[in-house]
Amino acid sequence: MMSLELSRRIRAISPSPTLSIDTKTKALLAEGIDVVNLSVGEPDFNTPDQASLAAISAIITNFTKYTPVPGIMELRKGIVNKLRTENELAYTPEEIIVSSGAKHSLYNIFMAILNPGDEVLLPAPYWVSYPEQIRLCEGVPVVLATDESTGFKVTPEQLEQAITPKTRAFLLNSPSNPTGAVYTPEEIRAIAAVLEKHDIYVVSDEIYEQLTYGVEHYSIARFSENMKSKTLVVNGFSKTFAMTGWRVGYVAGPLPIIKAMTSFQSHTTANPASISQKAAVGALGTFDQEHVAEFQHRRDFVLGQLAELPGVICAKPEGAFYVFPNVRSWIGKTYTRANQSTIVVDSVDTLAELLLTDANISIVPGTGFGAPDNFRISYATSMEQLKKAMNRLSDFVSRLR
Ligand code: PMP
Numbered sequence: 001m002m003s004l005e006l007s008r009r010i011r012a013i014s015p016s017p018t019l020s021i022d023t024k025t026k027a028l029l030a031e032g033i034d035v036v037n038l039s040v041g042e043p044d045f046n047t048p049d050q051a052s053l054a055a056i057s058a059i060i061t062n063f064t065k066y067t068p069v070p071g072i073m074e075l076r077k078g079i080v081n082k083l084r085t086e087n088e089l090a091y092t093p094e095e096i097i098v099s100s101g102a103k104h105s106l107y108n109i110f111m112a113i114l115n116p117g118d119e120v121l122l123p124a125p126y127w128v129s130y131p132e133q134i135r136l137c138e139g140v141p142v143v144l145a146t147d148e149s150t151g152f153k154v155t156p157e158q159l160e161q162a163i164t165p166k167t168r169a170f171l172l173n174s175p176s177n178p179t180g181a182v183y184t185p186e187e188i189r190a191i192a193a194v195l196e197k198h199d200i201y202v203v204s205d206e207i208y209e210q211l212t213y214g215v216e217h218y219s220i221a222r223f224s225e226n227m228k229s230k231t232l233v234v235n236g237f238s239k240t241f242a243m244t245g246w247r248v249g250y251v252a253g254p255l256p257i258i259k260a261m262t263s264f265q266s267h268t269t270a271n272p273a274s275i276s277q278k279a280a281v282g283a284l285g286t287f288d289q290e291h292v293a294e295f296q297h298r299r300d301f302v303l304g305q306l307a308e309l310p311g312v313i314c315a316k317p318e319g320a321f322y323v324f325p326n327v328r329s330w331i332g333k334t335y336t337r338a339n340q341s342t343i344v345v346d347s348v349d350t351l352a353e354l355l356l357t358d359a360n361i362s363i364v365p366g367t368g369f370g371a372p373d374n375f376r377i378s379y380a381t382s383m384e385q386l387k388k389a390m391n392r393l394s395d396f397v398s399r400l401r
């Protein structure tokens with residue numbers, strides 16, 4: 001019997017629930033079970049041809065060796081151009097580091113800026129990996145609770161009150177995973193006005209920036225030079241270009257931090273895959289605006305269907321591809337299974353289990369997002385699948401007493 005323990009750091013975290021549920025769902029699908037997968041945040045569109053062709057060309061021309069650690073110059077220049085033209089942000093290629101997905105970018109950031117015990121202000125509901133990454137870097141996530149009443153957004157007053165001498169960073173994720181909340185430019189400016197007065201880094205995860213429905217995305221780094229000098233803008237290719245498997249993300253930020261992240265990356269993963277970098281160069285500038293209209297159509301459908309169900313409270317998401325209904329009123333109810341046995345829905349986790357086993361719908365319970373009254377639906381799937389799922393959900397709810 002082995003008595004050696006795992007590290008304190010690793011024992012403090014749990015596996016990503018979004019990825020665990022997706023893996024479980026994909027295994028059920030592979031067995032031929034007709035589950036509708038509304039769990040993972042993964043666009044159902046194809047990677048743009050320009051990206052795929054660039055990758056094929058990289059392979060056949062032997063562009064398959066180590067590259068500079070922070071990414072090839074061609075890609076970093078392309079990202080600089082994107083930030084200038086789409087976000088009105090001026091960076092040099094040296095202020096960009098490309099990593100193996102935005103998840104990797106975020107981890108590099110926390111490694112570069114956190115000392116043990118440093119606090120990171122984290123608005124909840126939050127994406128599952130933020131608190132775990134902060135803990136892995138021995139930081140302390142300090143949760144700023146939000147709910148439907150403020151559209152899941154922190155207020156400037158709430159932020160001001162939470163700042164202490166231990167605060168090292170504030171995490172802003174707009175559009176948000178899992179709530180779909182988008183801060184308006186005015187709201188961003190009000191938050192920035194608070195942050196300007198303090199020496200705090202801002203980690204601005206803008207990975208869903210292209211997916212907004214009627215609200216303009218505004219990067220907090222645009223607020224002022226001072227704000228920009230403290231902000232790490234995180235973005236990637238997974239969501240915008242349906243390139244989740246290629247693993248390309250990046251950070252734009254102040255040179256000393258980018259250098260520190262590059263140093264760390266040089267000892268851990270080194271460069272992101274050379275082929276994926278070429279694919280990313282191919283993808284830049286190909287974002288298909290029709291995807292926005294399609295996502296908005298799906299969002300409206302899901303919202304409309306949820307509104308028909310008893311006891312659901314649902315804020316209207318203005319971005320990303322998630323809906324985050326509050327089903328507190330379902331907790332404690334009894335569900336009658338097909339064999340007439342009954343089971344109490346004692347939490348959203350039980351609800352998610354039952355939806356999977358008895359209704360063949362895969363969703364993510366809110367627990368891992370710091371929101372135990374909610375669950376997340378990813379509507380990055382076809383209308384046909386969404387219709388099937390919402391019918392099944394309605395049948396499921398009719399069996400709750
Ligand atoms: N940030 C947010 C808010 C996310 O939802 C995700 C999940 N895709 C990521 C970062 C990481 O994306 P990736 O590693 O695929 O670039």
Ligand code: GLU
Binds near residue numbers: 018
């Ligand atoms: N970010 C996506 C999600 O929340 C992909 C899975 C993950 O990396 O968490 O579903």
